[in-house]
Amino acid sequence: MTVRTRYAPSPTGYLHVGGAWMAFFNWLFARHHQGVFVLRIEDTDRDRSTEEYERSILEDLRWLGIDWDEGPDVGGPYGPYRQTERGALYNAAAQTLLGRDAAYPCYCTREELEADRQQAAAERRPPRYSGRCRNLTPDERRAREAAGRVATLRFRVPQGRPTIVVEDLVLGQVEFDPADLDDFIIQRSDGTPLYNFANVVDDHGMDMSHSLRGSEHLSNTPRQVLIYEALGWTPPRFAHFPLLLGIDRKKLSKRHGDTAVREYAAQGFLPEALVNFFALMGWYPEDGRELFTVEELIHRFRIEAVGKSPAVFDIQKLSWMNGVYMQAAYRQNPDRVVDLVIACLRDQGLLDGEVTPEQRAYVARVVAIMGERLRLPRDILTYGDFFFRPQVAFDPQAVAKHLSGPDTAKVLRHLREALAATRRWDLPTIEAAVRGGAAHLGVEDKAVIHPLRVALTGKTVGPGLFELIEVLGKERVLERLDRAIARAVEPPASTPR
The missing domain is CATH 3.40.50.620 (HUPs)
Structure with missing residues (x-):
């Protein structure tokens, strides 16, 4: 017997993650058994069905990597594949x-x-x-x-x-x-x-x-x-x-956030992360493993391992998984991730016009040092917006903790002098200058590292300090230190007795 499964959406809206989830399992089951996967369009609701929604569903399925052997656009021996026909x-x-x-x-x-x-x-x-x-x-x-x-x-x-x-x-x-x-x-x-x-x-x-x-x-x-x-x-x-629930154990709906596949695509979720995530909503591998390639899923899937309890759409887990795939994608094809980040920066007005080769190279260097923090393109705004803003947006709490001490201006001035004196601008030289500054001042490294980070980024967390200094470049670093020194609290002048 040839295994034949199908996905039969109604083109009355964009592809819902719940629909994509079931489409994926029907596709996975057919591929595991070397069978046939069919796409059928249930368009009998003539008032709400549109060609636009049908096209969008096909586009989103293809984006996920879900292909079909028979369907309204490719034909087949059992057509027509639209109910209205x-x-x-x-x-x-x-x-x-x-x-x-x-x-x-x-x-x-x-x-x-x-x-x-x-x-x-x-x-x-x-x-x-x-x-x-x-x-x-x-x-x-x-x-x-x-x-x-x-x-x-x-x-x-x-x-x-x-x-x-x-x-x-x-x-x-x-x-x-x-x-x-x-x-x-x-x-x-x-x-x-x-x-x-x-x-x-x-x-x-x-x-x-x-x-x-x-x-x-x-x-x-x-x-x-x-x-x-x-x-x-x-x-x-x-x-x-099993039923697909939100993290609050209620049926997945708009109140849990985005529900259309293309909304996740627009945020920078990768299709390979979504299908891996779909697989683990209801299917439970015996070894507890969580990360699979599509080829591994096709090989390992067993319907006997599908559970009866409701599956939970945990957006935090999906974000973590997307971060893993973002890192893998960057290693395999850096331009793919850089393009996503550039699109995000454009949306936020941090890049405009034609992106020059120099700007693209700069974005690529920023992406490279973001590491695991970059789960989604928008994380660049949380942890690395300072790379792209002309002025640092200071976190008041960070300023109060690290830029308001009596010795802050002294520390920053010394670090500026040390960094300005460097003839090379690479990680070993930058690290030596900063740590040497701490030794010269007779303080622990953290006493200079924290103020320096806030002075340059406005934040207390982000990429590695020496890496971000290297990427920012010498001119930008010195300018920011000048502004931070000017706003630092100077110690009060001593009163002569």
Whole structure:
């Protein structure tokens, strides 16, 4: 059997991280089994579906490295791959169900259905379809049509059917009582199929072997199984992945921050970090390892290792992981990371116009010394904005702690003299000048290092001091020391007795 999985987004918005997460696992499962991954567009919501959103979904999937073997843009033997182009297939299946008395036309008005819901609420029972149109005679149907009523199509849930048993690849054996189901609509009056019906027709028509999806779809499973049975088709193997929650253990939503994949891309998250992160939300490698290449994930993935407990979208862990991949990306292709940082600096107005080769080289040197602090391009603003601002923005607490002592001006003046006297501007020379200054003043190294850092950067934390001095350059360092000396607190003049 050839493994065939699919991802079927609705083009009613940008690709959500939850959707991308499930797309990735369907893709990963297919690739692990050397199978086929299909992209299907569920665009039956004509009011909200747009070509722009469809294009953006395809772009974002490709950005993540998720490719497909069949789909609306590449074709395939089981097309069309947009639901709006599959109407004849839905109508044929609907006629089959009608012919087998597994479905029937329902003429109930919205007002009648709303009255039924209100009565159920008043009686404190769950709303169910009353079955008003379940057993209409042909004459009764014709009378309703003559009165101008239009019909939806309802599936006839078999009465007295035994328990529905599904062997789920993640959850194990799951049982559903058909008595809990009421007759449900499968086709609107305009012929548009509803989700459960279209899902069955499409998955069967595209020869899907497996349906990997989120646990929120578990409640759809018994209805889909009944439709499969009524049409004489075999369902795919189901695997329901755990719910995706925010760090507060509530369903992931906008209140947890960005939720669209392209929002993460715009922040400088790398696709390889996101897919690695996706893999660890629900899948638990036996050795507890956390960092994998895509090739390793394809080789090692086992659906048996997917957990049942909800998966947590921990943005702090994603940021850490992105930092690891940023360092790896810089080692392999420095320009890739430099481009991301330059884009961030442009957004903040710290770079404008055409970036010269000299400016690019300067940014590259800054990136090189940021090290693990650079988890995202915007971290350059937190730890290294002083590299790009003409004036140092001083942290008041840093000034109070390190630039307000009685000897600050003396210390900074001596360091300026030592640095100005250097003939070379490299790490060994800079370090020797600073440490030599401390020795000359008879103080510990930290007594000069902390004031010097604040004088040059305005901060108490950041890249290595000697490295940042080298990158800033001699002229800029001396200018900043002059300004810091001018604002330093001078010791009060002694009063003669």
